[in-house]
Amino acid sequence: MHEVAAFRNVSKHFGAVKAVSGSSFTLHPGETVAFLGPNGAGKSTSIDMLLGLKDPSEGQVTLFGGTPRQAIMDGRVGVMLQSGGLLPEVTVRELVGFSCKVHPRGYAVDDVLKTAQIQDLADRRVDRLSGGQEQRVRFALATSGDSDLIVLDEPTTGMDVNARQAFWSVMKAQADAGRTILFATHYLEEADAIADRVLVMHKGRLIADGTAAEIKARAGQRRISFDLHPQDGGDASLLNALPAITALDVSGSTVRISTSDADATMAAVYRAGLYPRGLEVTGVGLEQAFITITAEATAAEGN
Numbered sequence: 001m002h003e004v005a006a007f008r009n010v011s012k013h014f015g016a017v018k019a020v021s022g023s024s025f026t027l028h029p030g031e032t033v034a035f036l037g038p039n040g041a042g043k044s045t046s047i048d049m050l051l052g053l054k055d056p057s058e059g060q061v062t063l064f065g066g067t068p069r070q071a072i073m074d075g076r077v078g079v080m081l082q083s084g085g086l087l088p089e090v091t092v093r094e095l096v097g098f099s100c101k102v103h104p105r106g107y108a109v110d111d112v113l114k115t116a117q118i119q120d121l122a123d124r125r126v127d128r129l130s131g132g133q134e135q136r137v138r139f140a141l142a143t144s145g146d147s148d149l150i151v152l153d154e155p156t157t158g159m160d161v162n163a164r165q166a167f168w169s170v171m172k173a174q175a176d177a178g179r180t181i182l183f184a185t186h187y188l189e190e191a192d193a194i195a196d197r198v199l200v201m202h203k204g205r206l207i208a209d210g211t212a213a214e215i216k217a218r219a220g221q222r223r224i225s226f227d228l229h230p231q232d233g234g235d236a237s238l239l240n241a242l243p244a245i246t247a248l249d250v251s252g253s254t255v256r257i258s259t260s261d262a263d264a265t266m267a268a269v270y271r272a273g274l275y276p277r278g279l280e281v282t283g284v285g286l287e288q289a290f291i292t293i294t295a296e297a298t299a300a301e302g303n
């Protein structure tokens with residue numbers, strides 16, 4: 001099967017602002033891909049180009065081997081954008097029903113309401129919904145037809161914890177049905193839990209593309225924790241001089257260390273005559289990895 005989407009050396013400039021610079025990536029069928037990056041990184045601009053809402057200044061964007069506009073017209077893409085008008089003065093059922101009708105491969109409205117788990121909102125007026133409810137209606141609009149690709153820009157913003165969990169279980173069913181999903185988020189734990197692959201943008205550039213595990217490994221950080229008891233001897237003040245550590249926290253007898261080289265750090269602990277007990281070494285979470293690689297990208301820019 002064809003690739004779902006491809007960015008080939010894509011840039012987008014707004015006057016002097018380089019919103020996206022030389023971005024290249026391909027989305028493959030059935031993948032769930034998270035788009036991460038700090039505010040202003042270029043995620044929404046990339047999504048807009050993917051959907052044909054903005055044209056690249058340079059490079060090429062294709063969807064299903066053709067233009068984004070063609071793919072949209074063919075109903076191959078379901079979209080949930082951050083904002084933008086939901087028609088006021090209509091009910092949820094009317095709005096979703098309209099979306100089903102205009103979709104070239106639209107589903108029956110009741111099926112869509114059921115899948116999105118918003119049957120209870122069906123008769124409510126769209127302009128009287130809470131922020132989180134509005135997001136769920138937007139999601140229903142994105143799944144109102146048999147689209148191959150679903151694009152979601154910060155879909156869970158404004159949802160409470162339960163709504164987010166319910167949302168992702170519905171989304172997972174969409175992924176299991178074989179659809180390709182691209183979502184932008186600031187919730188890194190969502191990306192970690194849901195995505196097969198993570199794209200990280202920073203100041204318009206794609207700075208990482210891999211599984212969450214690969215990105216965490218690339219950040220190279222490990223967390224070490226152990227207990228040190230004074231009766232075991234050794235001088236705990238030596239901890240400050242350990243090699244490769246990036247953070248140190250001593251609280252009572254518990255020592256917590258972040259390090260870029262756990263082997264070197266621990267070898268030095270033993271050489272210093274310390275006797276750690278209950279040693280644990282773990283990888284960092286995606287959030288810490290994200291902070292590390294975006295900080296590295298900023299530092300590299302300064303050079």
Ligand SMILES: Nc1ncnc2c1ncn2[C@@H]1O[C@H](COP(=O)(O)OP(=O)(O)OP(=O)(O)O)[C@@H](O)[C@H]1O
Pocket residue numbers: 014017018019037038039040041042043044045046
């Ligand atoms: N229409 C526009 N005119 C001028 N500058 C723009 C326009 N749209 C976006 N930008 C700028 O391009 C950059 C990228 O913005 P974009 O909205 O794509 O980032 P983002 O990663 O989606 O951010 P956020 O997480 O805050 O939504 C920002 O510096 C933004 O100010």
